[in-house]
Amino acid sequence: MANDAVLIIGGGPAGLEAARGVAGLGARAILVERRNNLGGAPINERYAALTHGFRDAEEVMNEIIAEVTSEALIDVRLGYSVAAVAGSAGDFTVTLAKEGNGHSDVVNVGAIIVATGFQHFDPGRETQMYGYYEFDDVITLQDSERMLKDRNWVRPSNGESPKRVCFIQCVGSRDRHIGNEYCSKVCCGIASKQAIEIRQQVPDCRVFIFYIDMRMYGYWENEIYWPAQEKYKVQYVKGIVTEILKKGDKLLVRGEDTTMGRPVEVTMDVVVLSNGMEPSAGTKEMARVLGLKQNKYGFIEVPHDALNPTATSVPGIFVSGAAAGPRDLDDSVGTGGAAAMKAVSLARKLARGDLQLANASR
Amino acid sequence: MAKYFDSSPSKIKYDDVPYEKKEELFQQVKSDIRFDDYLYGCYECGICVAACPSARFYDFSPRRIAQALAREDVELVFQQMNEDVWDCSQCFSCLRCPRGNNPGGLITIMREVSINNGLRTAKEALEGYSRIIYKIMSTGTQVSPDMLQPEAFPDWGPEVKQVSDNLDLWRRALPPETMHTTTTSWEVDEKTIVELYLIWSMTGVMDLIRNVDKNLHMILTDVMEERLEEAGYEAN
Numbered sequence: 007m008a009n010d011a012v013l014i015i016g017g018g019p020a021g022l023e024a025a026r027g028v029a030g031l032g033a034r035a036i037l038v039e040r041r042n043n044l045g046g047a048p049i050n051e052r053y054a055a056l057t058h059g060f061r062d063a064e065e066v067m068n069e070i071i072a073e074v075t076s077e078a079l080i081d082v083r084l085g086y087s088v089a090a091v092a093g094s095a096g097d098f099t100v101t102l103a104k105e106g107n108g109h110s111d112v113v114n115v116g117a118i119i120v121a122t123g124f125q126h127f128d129p130g131r132e133t134q135m136y137g138y139y140e141f142d143d144v145i146t147l148q149d150s151e152r153m154l155k156d157r158n159w160v161r162p163s164n165g166e167s168p169k170r171v172c173f174i175q176c177v178g179s180r181d182r183h184i185g186n187e188y189c190s191k192v193c194c195g196i197a198s199k200q201a202i203e204i205r206q207q208v209p210d211c212r213v214f215i216f217y218i219d220m221r222m223y224g225y226w227e228n229e230i231y232w233p234a235q236e237k238y239k240v241q242y243v244k245g246i247v248t249e250i251l252k253k254g255d256k257l258l259v260r261g262e263d264t265t266m267g268r269p270v271e272v273t274m275d276v277v278v279l280s281n282g283m284e285p286s287a288g289t290k291e292m293a294r295v296l297g298l299k300q301n302k303y304g305f306i307e308v309p310h311d312a313l314n315p316t317a318t319s320v321p322g323i324f325v326s327g328a329a330a331g332p333r334d335l336d337d338s339v340g341t342g343g344a345a346a347m348k349a350v351s352l353a354r355k356l357a358r359g360d361l362q363l364a365n366a367s368r
Numbered sequence: 369m370a371k372y373f374d375s376s377p378s379k380i381k382y383d384d385v386p387y388e389k390k391e392e393l394f395q396q397v398k399s400d401i402r403f404d405d406y407l408y409g410c411y412e413c414g415i416c417v418a419a420c421p422s423a424r425f426y427d428f429s430p431r432r433i434a435q436a437l438a439r440e441d442v443e444l445v446f447q448q449m450n451e452d453v454w455d456c457s458q459c460f461s462c463l464r465c466p467r468g469n470n471p472g473g474l475i476t477i478m479r480e481v482s483i484n485n486g487l488r489t490a491k492e493a494l495e496g497y498s499r500i501i502y503k504i505m506s507t508g509t510q511v512s513p514d515m516l517q518p519e520a521f522p523d524w525g526p527e528v529k530q531v532s533d534n535l536d537l538w539r540r541a542l543p544p545e546t547m548h549t550t551t552t553s554w555e556v557d558e559k560t561i562v563e564l565y566l567i568w569s570m571t572g573v574m575d576l577i578r579n580v581d582k583n584l585h586m587i588l589t590d591v592m593e594e595r596l597e598e599a600g601y602e603a604n
Binding site: 242 | 436
């Protein structure tokens with residue numbers, strides 16, 4: 007039986023926005039989240055401030071979560087994952103399995119939105135030169151977010167307040183050897199945002215950012231990049247670090263200062279690896295269960311990133327957020343809303359039996 | 369504060385000083401009232417270098433100046449205060465910086481700090497300018513034909529001697545009004561010279577001159593003493 011209910015897989019920013027969008031259009035939304043909480047990466051990874059506006063991530067996400075959970079048209083299923091799908095656009099039969107206890111539910115929906123997101127690149131996986139698993143004071147962006155959130159940004163090795171900290175950009179991104187040739191899009195802004203937060207929380211700590219290109223598009227330029235340089239005196243060094251070595255209880259960072267045209271060897275107390283995005287395990291699993299085409303990087307393939315960013319290779323199944331590739335919060339929430347609109351309109355056209363219109367709205 | 373980058377050890381032509389002294393010079397530059405208006409941040413677009421005439425002829429980059437100061441690279445700033453800043457022609461083409469930086473203005477500050485602290489390189493760089501300053505204070509104009517001497521312009525080649533030997537004749541042959549003199553270019557009102565001196569005196573330029581060339585400073589104050597009195601000012 008055709009209906010306009012939409013199943014949304016993933017309770018992060020994109021999935022939450024998709025659920026709000028579906029309900030806003032007057033359709034029923036079933037929001038499935040494998041974890042026992044909503045909020046996605048900002049909550050699970052314990053992010054500190056969000057761009058834009060530096061608002062507390064937990065506070066912002068809780069506002070959105072409260073809206074979603076109080077909406078009568080949204081049925082939130084925590085601790086569930088999608089085990090099987092049958093049927094086609096306008097009439098999907100989906101088996102939801104409760105994690106751990108073997109209980110399962112079958113739901114019938116007209117369309118599906120995949121919002122299973124990304125995972126942070128594991129810098130110990132390939133880039134051993136940075137010694138992520140070797141040195142306690144080599145950390146990732148999400149490690150740094152947690153310390154910022156706790157307002158306890160210290161050297162993990164000894165708990166002391168750092169005097170010199172550097173970020174290394176493009177770790178796990180823009181790298182043919184690793185296979186992630188794409189830019190992860192957010193790391194420049196996040197590193198700069200964190201640099202500002204470190205300078206706010208540890209004022210006598212100097213912060214350096216080693217980069218290839220700074221990609222501070224749109225308002226990130228004036229909201230983050232310029233203040234980081236001008237107000238917070240964060241030092242941007244064009245050149246990428248080749249390796250990190252131990253020197254006494256410090257880290258010796260070797261690279262090139264391409265601006266001044268000479269090699270650099272400096273010691274740091276903490277090195278933050280600006281690790282990029284990869285498709286999450288959930289994204290890869292959902293692509294398999296739902297039979298969605300993936301691109302060479304494992305993200306879910308869309309017909310056109312700009313002109314049709316929410317469709318997938320399967321009619322009636324849409325994608326939003328970073329499941330479809332590296333996306334910032336702006337794009338994730340934006341595609342969440344777009345996917346809701348596409349999903350509901352397709353389901354309704356199919357319910358009315360208007361196949362011609364339905365084909366046109368894919 | 370440890371130095372930021374290891375400077376290359378090659379070709380040191382200036383006198384090294386203890387790190388504390390370099391830090392002090394840097395702080396003098398940084399605490400100049402103009403500094404914050406001249407330096408915001410640099411994203412290394414290179415437009416200042418592209419616009420810079422000196423960058424075409426010397427190993428000089430206004431971007432490196434801005435960058436070194438922004439990074440608070442005390443060692444490099446000291447090196448630049450001894451070398452790079454004297455390669456700038458102070459044309460301020462670098463003002464087209466989209467971030468609103470003023471590398472030329474930063475160089476102005478760095479030069480003044482160099483002079484005020486008596487760096488030998490500043491004296492050497494400004495040596496040739498003593499006669500120009502003297503010419504201004506004595507005639508009101510910074511160049512005159514008789515300054516065209518072979519030893520002052522070795523890079524102009526042997527033709528300079530031909531001109532300078534018969535300067536008076538060449539001068540008389542020129543169609544425009546030249547006052548038939550080789551010691552000045554045109555007539556300057558006494559009042560203009562006095563006002564220029566007062567401006568230099570009040571803005572600290574005379575102090576800079578004293579720091580670079582004590583004798584010149586003495587000559588200038590002597591030359592001006594009488595003029596100032598005639599104009600109704602006290603010598604100090």
